Amino acid sequence: MGAARSRILLDNDTGIDDALALAYLAACEHVEIVAVTSSPGNVDAEAVAANNRALLALCGQPAVPVLIGARQPLRVALVTTPETHGPQGVGYATLPAPPGPGEESLDAIDFWIEAARAEPGELIALFTAPLTNFALALRREPRLPWLLGKVVIMGGAFYHQGNTTPTAEWNTHVDPHAAAEVFAAYSAAAEAGLDTEKLPILCSLDTTERFEMRPELLTDLAAAAHCTAPEIVSEADPSGTRSGASNPLVRYLSDALRFYFEFHRDYDQGYIAHVHDFFAAGIAAGTMEHRTRAATVAVETESPLLIGTTVADFRGLWGKAANAHVVSWNDPDAGFAELVDRLGALARQLDPMG
Template identity: 80%
Template sequence: MDTPRIRILLDNDTGIDDALALAYLAACDHVEIVAVTATPGNVDADQVAANNRALLALCGQPQVPVLIGARAPLQVPLTTTPETHGPQGVGYATLPDPGPAAGHGIDAVDHWIEAARANPGELTALLSAPLTNFALALRREPRLPWLLGRVVIMGGAFYHQGNTTPTAEWNTHVDPHAAAEVYAAYTAAAQAGLDVQKLPIVCSLDSTERFEMQPGLLTDLAAAAGCAEPEHVLAGDPEGTRSTASNPLVRYLSDALRFYFEFHRHYDQGYIAHVHDYFAAGIAAGTLEYRSAGATVDVETESPLLTGTTVADFRALWGKPANARVVSWNDPAAGFAELVSRLGALARRLDGAPQGEPGPGQIG
């Protein structure tokens, strides 16, 4: 059965796992990336946009508009994370900046609103960054919950420890006021009768940290891509070792993810990488299985101790309707197999390799 065509508006803060998610979407033949908008987070908005332009060009989609909206969170100073994603946001990976993409200079928030109005019910919003741009869009167009077909958010932590503070997840912590506004807008929409299927699907750390990538996946990816030599990213390698993979997409992702493996090891999590945004992208693309539960989600913005903490009421104790569907189950093994298959095919196609032929180490 053919996968239905899906049109995605992506807002990210690229970001190593954002880059993996963007490359994956570019690898999905049934996905049209309508626009990629930059929110400051892992790096500032200009660097996010540059990363997106370069990666889209590498993935054969330089025509996709890359737009900038907000340049800072709504009320708090911007915090970036070079220790996690590197000074440019993509670890050790480097690509030349291909210059402005189509749509450069257009305000991201206005573009989102215009696209949603022109295509009511047809667009999926994938939000893998702080929710600053989406909050601004909801301020300008309160009908967005009805105009968008589906919304997927990577953010929050409920029954899982935070990855930025003991209780807060990174995206929500960077702009807690924006996240609070978004969930408040969906509470109002739910009270006004919004279809439950249009409530945001929330991929919190409870589900995304199950997507724990092992470095051997890059060996599998290189084989699927038909690389001339095996690709090995090993815990014993000197830090900063660069990939020599013959395929440019494999080389880019390997160099980015090596930095991410090293970061996780520095924080005593092992030589692994939590690829949060890829899981959210798979939900948006309709390719990964999941289960979810309705909840009323809110965000703490006042407490110095708990700022950015997300709270989910699954039992209607607050007396409010559900404003989100929080992911409660996923299948990482199937998800990683899907990732290797799609990215391997894209890498072969970009490199001009014949499709359907196994690379070194693959089973034909």
């Protein structure tokens, strides 16, 4: 699938699948990563920023600005996920911190607003984290829905079991009030005449959990990267086994994803990894086939039983304008083939003697 030049502002909470998504974007030659902003979520915001800076350096893009906005959700306490993503957020993977202080002292929210104002309609916003920073940015600049070219959000669950509570998806559950504000802002924008093409594309668990990675993909990736020996990741390996891949990018992703495989196994889902954020990154990059349905999305913020639950009105029963395009179909096999091709090429470029 051919893709036009894409200039992406990414907000993440790295995060194993966030790391895979970031590496994938770095591997897309038609993508310019304008900045990566770091939200509290899987780990705290400072750890997210450190992960982002280290991975960008590994991927040959150390000059991409990495910034922090909010340090906490809007109204609830931050809950992180060491059991899911490891204490540092990227499983068993480790990288030295790149030299220099980074740009964490700059305010991520102001950066987003100024970038969107400077290039109206040109930037793609990709959110693979709780929507805290986006909600704060919309408070400061309500015209962001008009200023951004495209918005892609990974979050929510509709006809699918939640992955944090029985009904709530992780990103939305971490900061339900931020998600509610974002969708309310797009409802107001839709009522004010926002072009429907500018409504956010929402990648919910209904379709992201179709991206069910198996360890054999790492074998394929190592082969595509021209590693000197096969990369075999097996459920029979002792927990915490480290990769011996000759290529540093393959080694990093293998160590991160092994932790994710083990987590899914320990929660009775099989030795797999749901790589939600990679799929959302592919939509932002224009490389993933998908279909959507227009809907009016709202988020529950009051009920202790249902907090963070997303509700979509696909039939207009509320009598309100649609505020999102919910992805209804995707093609995981094509997506994983794309992933191996792109990351294999980047890995070879980074380590041509591997």
